[in-house]
Amino acid sequence: MERRSFLAALGPLALAKDTGDLPHYRVVTQHKPAAQPGMPGAYPGRVIAVHSERSIEAGTNKVDVAVVREMMASGMRELTGDKDSRDSWARFFTPSDVVGIKLNCSGAPNIRSSPEIVAEIVRNLMALGIKPPQIWLYERFPDQVESVHYERYVPAGVHIEAIEKDRRSIAGYDPRTYVEVDFFGEDDTRSNMIRLVTERFTKIVNVPNMKDHGAAGVTGCLKNIAYGNFSNVARSHAGAKTNTLSFIGTLAMVEPLRSKTVLQIMDGLKGVWQGGPFLRDKRYQFYPKQMMFGTDPVAIDRQLLPVIEAERKRQGAISVWERTTDKRKFGSGQYIREPGHIEFAAKLGLGVYDADKIVRKDIKL
Amino acid sequence: MPALLLLAILPGLYWDAGPHTAGTLKQAGIDRVYVPQSQKDAWTAQGVDALAIDVAQLTKLGKPGVQYRMNQASATAVPWIDANGWQMDRDPKRTYYYDVPAAAVPIAMAEAYSRNARAVIHTDPPSFGRMLMFLKGIDQPALPAQANIGVIDDGSEIAAEAMNLLARRNLLFRVLKAPDPKLDLNLQPTAKNASDPFAYAQDVRQKLGDDKRLVRLYGSDVVLANLTGNGAQARLFLINYSNRKVTGLRVRLRAPYPKATLHVFGIENATPADYLTEAGATELTIPEMNAFAVIDLSR
Numbered sequence: 001m002e003r004r005s006f007l008a009a010l011g012p013l014a015l016a017k018d019t020g021d022l023p024h025y026r027v028v029t030q031h032k033p034a035a036q037p038g039m040p041g042a043y044p045g046r047v048i049a050v051h052s053e054r055s056i057e058a059g060t061n062k063v064d065v066a067v068v069r070e071m072m073a074s075g076m077r078e079l080t081g082d083k084d085s086r087d088s089w090a091r092f093f094t095p096s097d098v099v100g101i102k103l104n105c106s107g108a109p110n111i112r113s114s115p116e117i118v119a120e121i122v123r124n125l126m127a128l129g130i131k132p133p134q135i136w137l138y139e140r141f142p143d144q145v146e147s148v149h150y151e152r153y154v155p156a157g158v159h160i161e162a163i164e165k166d167r168r169s170i171a172g173y174d175p176r177t178y179v180e181v182d183f184f185g186e187d188d189t190r191s192n193m194i195r196l197v198t199e200r201f202t203k204i205v206n207v208p209n210m211k212d213h214g215a216a217g218v219t220g221c222l223k224n225i226a227y228g229n230f231s232n233v234a235r236s237h238a239g240a241k242t243n244t245l246s247f248i249g250t251l252a253m254v255e256p257l258r259s260k261t262v263l264q265i266m267d268g269l270k271g272v273w274q275g276g277p278f279l280r281d282k283r284y285q286f287y288p289k290q291m292m293f294g295t296d297p298v299a300i301d302r303q304l305l306p307v308i309e310a311e312r313k314r315q316g317a318i319s320v321w322e323r324t325t326d327k328r329k330f331g332s333g334q335y336i337r338e339p340g341h342i343e344f345a346a347k348l349g350l351g352v353y354d355a356d357k358i359v360r361k362d363i364k365l
Numbered sequence: 366m367p368a369l370l371l372l373a374i375l376p377g378l379y380w381d382a383g384p385h386t387a388g389t390l391k392q393a394g395i396d397r398v399y400v401p402q403s404q405k406d407a408w409t410a411q412g413v414d415a416l417a418i419d420v421a422q423l424t425k426l427g428k429p430g431v432q433y434r435m436n437q438a439s440a441t442a443v444p445w446i447d448a449n450g451w452q453m454d455r456d457p458k459r460t461y462y463y464d465v466p467a468a469a470v471p472i473a474m475a476e477a478y479s480r481n482a483r484a485v486i487h488t489d490p491p492s493f494g495r496m497l498m499f500l501k502g503i504d505q506p507a508l509p510a511q512a513n514i515g516v517i518d519d520g521s522e523i524a525a526e527a528m529n530l531l532a533r534r535n536l537l538f539r540v541l542k543a544p545d546p547k548l549d550l551n552l553q554p555t556a557k558n559a560s561d562p563f564a565y566a567q568d569v570r571q572k573l574g575d576d577k578r579l580v581r582l583y584g585s586d587v588v589l590a591n592l593t594g595n596g597a598q599a600r601l602f603l604i605n606y607s608n609r610k611v612t613g614l615r616v617r618l619r620a621p622y623p624k625a626t627l628h629v630f631g632i633e634n635a636t637p638a639d640y641l642t643e644a645g646a647t648e649l650t651i652p653e654m655n656a657f658a659v660i661d662l663s664r
Binding site for chain 2: 165166168169170171172173175176182185187188189190192231232
């Protein structure tokens with residue numbers, strides 16, 4: 001087993017100088033990075049945003065499947081430069097791949113990876129010759145996944161898997177692949193990677209939502225791929241303090257997760273501008289009516305920030321950057337938000353944060 | 366060394382329902398019972414191995430189990446474990462008494478058995494009988510308790526609570542009258558340094574360092590460990606206080622043991638998974654456990 005002190009390996013970045021005292025992370029993995037890790041992948045700094053007013057009906061939340069199909073095809077074509085979207089998908093997947101589709105169901109059933117989008121991803125994978133049993137929709141908690149009923153949208157044989165069948169159980173996680181860190185004196189200091197990721201999947205598609213997040217500031221690609229693939233992560237918050245700043249990027253960097261996550265498809269048909277990652281009060285939902293495509297989770301999340309900020313401003317909520325828990329300020333919460341986790345992840349090598357270096361292409365349908 | 370040949374002490378059932386219930390005991394597989402003095406002769410006349418005991422003379426213990434509370438140190442609900450093993454460590458010469466419902470019987474019996482402590486339990490015979498059968502099946506001579514922390518006990522409530530909290534964090538300690546330089550850490554809890562036992566236990570953990578902990582558990586907040594051993598072999602006792610099964614519990618021991626046998630109450634032929642020995646440590650996973658698991662390890 002390879003053991004290494006993660007921050008020691010990062011040495012030259014001197015991250016602590018920029019961000020205050022950081023927890024000491026120890027990453028344990030046997031897996032080596034791919035020649036070109038999936039994150040930031042083949043298209044670093046490239047983001048395709050596809051918008052369609054017809055994609056979802058505000059209020060009823062009815063999704064137009066045909067429009068979603070068109071959005072996905074055009075987004076993928078634009079990302080890769082291919083004329084046929086099938087060729088675009090073929091750049092990432094082969095018929096022998098076992099593909100995990102990382103859902104986001106933490107706010108289910110009211111906000112989740114839209115089953116219509118997930119179904120369209122499955123359809124595109126199957127068009128490449130990938131059989132239903134080679135496709136896994138997965139998330140950590142069964143109650144959340146079951147509330148969505150993905151089985152009504154995807155062909156029989158596609159796996160729909162919730163990892164943590166008993167809360168706190170690490171039976172579905174890999175005991176040899178983990179990040180060890182002591183945040184607040186908690187006794188269980190390990191966060192283990194989902195075993196399907198280390199042992200079964202050859203590729204992963206990440207399907208986050210567009211959401212405010214009470215701890216991370218926003219939750220997009222990085223948060224979904226990081227906290228959504230490891231056990232025992234809620235321990236990173238206590239009192240007003242959250243360690244999402246450094247923990248998100250640290251988790252996302254762990255192999256083989258980093259190498260296998262080859263495609264990011266952000267579901268922004270509906271979003272959450274306050275109270276995220278949940279949607280307990282529907283006043284906090286809004287309709288960006290868009291999807292983003294790319295391989296670079298940092299660049300996409302960098303685009304997510306202004307989407308959430310703009311809606312919060314429109315609604316009179318404080319900025320996600322305001323470091324407060326003052327309840328008198330509308331939009332504050334239990335934790336001081338850490339939207340800086342996106343830039344932090346960029347410094348780790350997960351993608352491009354500098355707005356001047358991000359190439360964004362907008363498509364309106 | 367004749368003492369080493371003795372098997373560990375098995376908990377006994379305290380039964381005051383009268384000799385007419387002998388069939389209930391027989392059905393539960395219980396062939397020895399503790400009874401009130403006034404009933405002893407009648408039980409003996411029934412052919413039952415009955416020992417008279419005065420429960421008023423025994424040290425009463427609370428019902429072991431878990432309460433879920435919010436704790437300031439974590440955003441998630443952390444369990445509060447009501448455990449008694451530390452009291453047996455503190456005073457191993459006493460005989461302890463539990464009056465517990467059936468659901469708590471395996472935990473109570475596991476506490477006593479893992480400490481090799483004398484205990485009688487007033488409860489439901491079938492539950493007692495099932496656990497007794499399990500314990501008889503794994504019984505072997507008790508090994509010395511393993512610990513690398515010494516607690517100098519002045520008999521105070523402060524010391525008691527410090528021991529309780531150390532045990533709850535799986536910080537294995539030995540009760541001492543004076544410091545033992547062979548241990549990694551010697552403690553003397555006082556009103557001054559341990560007025561907040563929770564913080565005290567956390568401080569002890571920091572001082573010891575996680576790398577020096579003899580046992581680490583991952584994947585559960587409701588399992589407590591007790592380790593015995595003699596260098597060549599070890600026996601690790603794990604008690605799940607939650608009354609719900611724990612799956613995928615990862616165990617780390619600070620010693621390399623290439624061989625291990627797993628015994629889990631209520632589960633036949635349990636086998637450790639993802640076994641690993643490296644860097645002077647052993648790691649393995651218990652796929653599933655109910656109230657009690659025992660791992661026999663050897664070099």
